[in-house]
Amino acid sequence: MAAGSEVTATYYIQHHLQNLTFGRHPENGWSFAHSSTEAQEMGFWAIHVDTMGWSIAMGLLFIWLFRKAGKMATTGVPGGLQNAVEMVIEFIEGLVRSAFHGKNPIIAPLALTLFVWILLMNTLKIIPVDYFPELFARLGVEYMKIVPTTDPNATLGMALGVFILIIYYSLKVKGASGFAKELSLTPFNHWLLIPFNLLLEVIGLLVKPFSLAMRLFGNMFAGEVIFILIALLPFWAIWVLDVPWAIFHILVVTLQAFIFTVLTIVYLSAAHEHH
Amino acid sequence: MNINMTLIGQTIAFAIFVWFCIKYVWPPISTALHERQKKIADGLDAASRASRDLELAQEQAAQTLRESKEQASQILEQAHKRSSQMIEEAREQARAEGERLVASARAEIDQEINRAKEELRAQVATLAITGAERVLEASVDEKAHRKLLDKLAAEL
Numbered sequence: 001m002a003a004g005s006e007v008t009a010t011y012y013i014q015h016h017l018q019n020l021t022f023g024r025h026p027e028n029g030w031s032f033a034h035s036s037t038e039a040q041e042m043g044f045w046a047i048h049v050d051t052m053g054w055s056i057a058m059g060l061l062f063i064w065l066f067r068k069a070g071k072m073a074t075t076g077v078p079g080g081l082q083n084a085v086e087m088v089i090e091f092i093e094g095l096v097r098s099a100f101h102g103k104n105p106i107i108a109p110l111a112l113t114l115f116v117w118i119l120l121m122n123t124l125k126i127i128p129v130d131y132f133p134e135l136f137a138r139l140g141v142e143y144m145k146i147v148p149t150t151d152p153n154a155t156l157g158m159a160l161g162v163f164i165l166i167i168y169y170s171l172k173v174k175g176a177s178g179f180a181k182e183l184s185l186t187p188f189n190h191w192l193l194i195p196f197n198l199l200l201e202v203i204g205l206l207v208k209p210f211s212l213a214m215r216l217f218g219n220m221f222a223g224e225v226i227f228i229l230i231a232l233l234p235f236w237a238i239w240v241l242d243v244p245w246a247i248f249h250i251l252v253v254t255l256q257a258f259i260f261t262v263l264t265i266v267y268l269s270a271a272h273e274h275h
Numbered sequence: 276m277n278i279n280m281t282l283i284g285q286t287i288a289f290a291i292f293v294w295f296c297i298k299y300v301w302p303p304i305s306t307a308l309h310e311r312q313k314k315i316a317d318g319l320d321a322a323s324r325a326s327r328d329l330e331l332a333q334e335q336a337a338q339t340l341r342e343s344k345e346q347a348s349q350i351l352e353q354a355h356k357r358s359s360q361m362i363e364e365a366r367e368q369a370r371a372e373g374e375r376l377v378a379s380a381r382a383e384i385d386q387e388i389n390r391a392k393e394e395l396r397a398q399v400a401t402l403a404i405t406g407a408e409r410v411l412e413a414s415v416d417e418k419a420h421r422k423l424l425d426k427l428a429a430e431l
Contacts, residue, residue: 077315084308128289130285134282234284235279235281242288242289
């Protein structure tokens with residue numbers, strides 16, 4: 001890269017970190033954003049089409065794969081796909097059995113969905129950062145950020161779902177009064193300390209989904225930025241850093257999916273427990 | 276938005292990464308999958324073998340039972356045969372013994388009769404002589420008539 005490389009680099013990074021945004025622009029009305037500023041000007045009333053598309057695609061891939069395995073399932077010796085799917089299901093089942101102490105048939109399927117879905121979405125990161133943006137540029141699409149978990153909207157969305165479940169099961173299992181008691185009388189069981197307890201518990205409750213979302217997003221986003229920075233190196237040197245970083249991300253990708261799943265199970269288990 | 280060498284650089288990196296995965300990441304996963312498959316296959320095999328063994332054992336037990344029943348009935352039959360045989364033998368022996376006793380008794384009787392006859396003969400001679408002496412009122416020369424009297428006794 002020669003003159004103006006700094007501008008190019010900044011542009012390159014910004015471009016790769018920009019989602020394909022469709023929304024209501026104050027001037028242009030409902031349209032795709034043609035720049036980061038335009039996307040920002042859209043404010044809340046915008047949607048990241050690439051995040052939605054890729055996350056739904058990964059969700060469908062998960063459903064298709066597991067449904068196919070389920071349809072072909074035999075009671076005899078399992079074939080390749082069935083074997084792999086069974087292994088994942090066994091893993092999740094073990095996780096739920098060890099971490100979830102209530103009784104709820106929803107938890108294991110929920111954990112399985114979260115784990116596989118996040119794993120698939122994270123795995124998109126292994127694909128070189130330029131492949132899909134370049135491909136979609138040929139097709140006339142300006143932006144394409146393919147890893148949904150590098151978008152806080154996606155991770156917060158999932159965490160919000162988990163949060164709703166936490167609230168729902170807390171109310172269902174403990175009842176409104178039981179839940180209120182838990183919020184106001186722990187950790188200090190004294191009426192004078194109710195405001196303090198309430199503050200502590202509500203913050204604790206709200207932090208749960210936020211930490212879930214931010215942990216996943218933070219890890220994935222940081223990794224993505226490093227990948228983009230590595231891509232700025234001279235082409236013959238890219239592999240020197242890119243390959244170790246990608247190998248490291250085999251770990252990060254599974255670990256983050258695992259952590260999200262385990263924490264979800266633990267939070268929901270806590271929601272089912274009486275104090 | 277311009278295609279440049281970066282794309283090639285990334286492709287090189289991606290190719291190396293894929294090679295790495297094929298070489299070092301996939302084998303352990305594949306091994307684990309195969310091990311799981313093998314374990315399941317072994318388990319199913321063992322189960323079917325066990326059920327076959329059970330069937331076999333049951334069959335064997337039934338066979339043994341049948342055989343022993345047969346043997347028992349055989350033994351019983353033999354015993355029956357033997358007992359009837361023994362009874363038959365005993366009966367035979369008893370009859371033989373009886374016959375023998377009868378025969379010996381008869382022989383004894385015969386002997387007795389003979390002896391009585393002998394005695395009678397001897398006495399008849401004396402009686403005859405005595406009678407004759409009475410009849411003749413005379414003494415008969417015993418010596419002279421002895422031969423005659425013996426002949427008479429023998430004819431008795």
